[in-house]
Amino acid sequence: MSEAILENTSTKSLSLDLGTRSIGWAFVDPYHKNFFFTSETRLIGRKELLENSLLSNLRTLKTINGLPEGWNGENSHAFSKTLIEKVFNIISSLEAQPQIFPTGRNSIQLEFEIGDEYLELEIVEDKIVALIQFGGTDEEKVVKESEIIKLVDNFYAAN
Amino acid sequence: MLPIEIKNEEALYRAIKPFPNWWKTDTNRPSSAAFKDSRGVSVDRDGGRLPSEIVRNFQNRFTIKAVVSILAGECRSFGTHPISAPEIPTNPEHAVIHCSPTEIELTSGQAKNLSKTAKIEYLNPLI
Numbered sequence: 001m002s003e004a005i006l007e008n009t010s011t012k013s014l015s016l017d018l019g020t021r022s023i024g025w026a027f028v029d030p031y032h033k034n035f036f037f038t039s040e041t042r043l044i045g046r047k048e049l050l051e052n053s054l055l056s057n058l059r060t061l062k063t064i065n066g067l068p069e070g071w072n073g074e075n076s077h078a079f080s081k082t083l084i085e086k087v088f089n090i091i092s093s094l095e096a097q098p099q100i101f102p103t104g105r106n107s108i109q110l111e112f113e114i115g116d117e118y119l120e121l122e123i124v125e126d127k128i129v130a131l132i133q134f135g136g137t138d139e140e141k142v143v144k145e146s147e148i149i150k151l152v153d154n155f156y157a158a159n
Numbered sequence: 160m161l162p163i164e165i166k167n168e169e170a171l172y173r174a175i176k177p178f179p180n181w182w183k184t185d186t187n188r189p190s191s192a193a194f195k196d197s198r199g200v201s202v203d204r205d206g207g208r209l210p211s212e213i214v215r216n217f218q219n220r221f222t223i224k225a226v227v228s229i230l231a232g233e234c235r236s237f238g239t240h241p242i243s244a245p246e247i248p249t250n251p252e253h254a255v256i257h258c259s260p261t262e263i264e265l266t267s268g269q270a271k272n273l274s275k276t277a278k279i280e281y282l283n284p285l286i
Contacts, residue, residue: 060180063179064179067179071179072196073198075197075198076197099183099185099190101179101180101181101190101192101193102179102192103192103195103196104195104196104197104198105195105196105197105264106197107195109190109191109192109195111183111190111191111192113183113185113186118271120191120267120271122195122267129267131267131268131271133271138268140266140267140268
């Protein structure tokens with residue numbers, strides 16, 4: 001399986017090979033009408049994100065996707081394609097990009113931090129645990145994927 | 160041989176490796192992800208050694224981005240449970256930090272508290 005991110009500088013399309021299929025972004029100018037895409041390709045016209053945090057996060061996700069069995073010592077495992085795709089879907093839906101880190105317990109963590117205010121989403125295949133430390137709140141709870149955009153929006157609204 | 164009991168004033172040292180990247184350059188702190196491990200958080204006790212000696216010992220074993228330390232008493236104040244776990248003969252100062260006496264994996268809040276409180280003993284800005 002290729003783990004390469006395909007970067008086409010002329011079309012600004014990116015994809016991550018998950019073995020059985022690829023997932024990817026095609027970055028488009030919203031005023032440019034002549035473009036083609038497949039159902040697996042997300043179209044993102046938020047130019048300010050394109051070459052910076054979103055691209056950086058895709059590269060980080062590619063690195064995490066490439067971590068081998070035993071990457072963190074004995075009994076540590078490579079990350080599943082299901083988890084990689086779940087994280088991909090979450091970050092590609094967000095306006096503000098987090099920092100992404102793998103953990104040594106088969107999860108991938110998204111971190112949003114402004115000063116002492118902090119929002120963390122620890123993503124495993126079957127659940128997402130949020131650590132919320134902002135606006136006077138200090139809470140750890142399981143959240144649904146559908147709640148994430150609102151959580152992140154609230155975090156930035158409070159800051 | 161170190162005593163099994165880890166006293167509150169004893170410092171515990173955690174090596175932060177450069178790959179994957181667990182260091183947040185914007186805050187110059189380790190991510191709390193560096194404290195999330197299904198086997199517990201692996202640390203070395205000071206064992207009466209100087210921090211520079213401990214850093215050198217880590218450097219002889221791994222490529223490291225940073226070394227951070229935290230007092231056992233601070234770990235306990237966050238509800239975590241440091242335990243002596245010597246690896247004889249290679250690392251008699253080894254210890255692990257667990258969530259509690261009965262659970263291994265730290266909560267997200269515990270991991271964040273450790274990452275925020277840890278003192279930076281060594282940082283390699285080049286990697």
